Amino acid sequence: MKKGIDIGGTFVKVFWEDGTREKHYIKELSKDRQAFLTKVREIALSGEPEAVGVAVAGFTSTEGVVYRSPNIPALDGVNLRELFKGLKVKVVNDVSAGAYGEWFYEHRDSKVLLFVAIGTGLGGGLVVEGRPFLGACGCSLELGHHTIRVGGERCSCGRLGCWEAYCSSYGLERTYQRLSGETLKDFHIVQRALQGEPYALKAVQEFKEHLLTGLMNAVHLFNPDRVVLGGGLIDLMAGLLEGLEEELKATCESLPAKCLRLFFSRCAEYCMARGALALSLTDDTQAKLA
Ligand SMILES: [Zn+2]
Structure with a gap:
């Protein structure tokens, strides 16, 4: 076996x-x-x-x-x-493995599947025509470290303004800390947002704006027919991200948006x-x- x-x-x-x-x-x-x-x-x-x-x-x-x-x-x-x-x-x-698993077990009919996992960090994986796209050296789709804000927040990699610096557990925690002055773990921030606490809702809103920007960039780069979101933080937040597919389509050019569908991974940890x-x-x- x-x-x-x-x-x-x-x-x-x-x-x-x-x-x-x-x-x-x-x-x-x-x-x-x-x-x-x-x-x-x-x-x-x-x-x-x-x-x-x-x-x-x-x-x-x-x-x-x-x-x-x-x-x-x-x-x-x-x-x-x-x-x-x-x-x-x-x-x-x-995350490349995770992407391949999504294609293999859930989305065999996808031509170009993009998987984005958000938890401690942010990673991406791409499966093209049933084959994992790994890049020349094996390290493609380091989407967490594509810059979405020049001179922005510090990322775990040391650079400034990476997507991960906003869309990750530490990114969400930093945003919440900036808004409220309080240091809280991601889980508690999401809990508070679900209860309607204004700072937590604002932090989640900022997270979502950066999420959409990064996804829009990725859609314009890869023209995927499936975007699958997973990872521990996404699993926690899924209830706060309703309507994301429509919002993503609205931010993208019409042709790549046309065949795009967005899913939340059901595979968890x-x-x-x-x-x-x-x-x-x-x-x-x-x-x-x-
Ligand atoms: Zn980075």
Whole structure:
């Protein structure tokens, strides 16, 4: 049996071909690089899978090397193909995996599917004619770091005005702090917005404006027929984002808007592991992965 694994900063999530799911807490190990890597290898090998798809939050090359993972420094520079030697393995960025899973399990009729995941950070993934579009080196669709406001807020990458600097958990928390003077976690801000608290509603409104700007840019770049939104923060906020498809279409040029449909992912926290499994189930020539 094959499985997909999603290596995040706090958990490694596993999605088996028969639908079984596992969640392994790893955050405490992340300060000890060797212990962390040993544990991740152990999780990948357990259950003797025939093949493993691996999704990683970070800049991941087509050769399976994690160049940089801002949330998981223990993986910086690690060649995951070597770490998982003996296993048949495919490695991709977590949101690219998530995008492929959306196409594979939910949207097979899509020609160009754009997946945008918003949580701690913001990532994008693209599937064109059933194939993940990974770019020349494996790190395309770093949409979180496209600039939507020159000289704007500081992003986790160090640049100013990135999309992620506004549309992420920390972006929402910073906006709320600026408006109200109060420091609150994203979950509580969303709760307050749902209860009608004015600062929280304004923070969500600003989030939505930046979300629409970034999505409009992406629609004009890629002309997708499906935009799928996912990630922890989107899952929390979905009830506050009603009517987003119509608003997005209204901000875009009419031709790309014509065939566009927007969906919210139904996959929740196992999205990336599910997508990694989908890659492991896919023939190499079809997925165009080495
Ligand atoms: Zn950035």
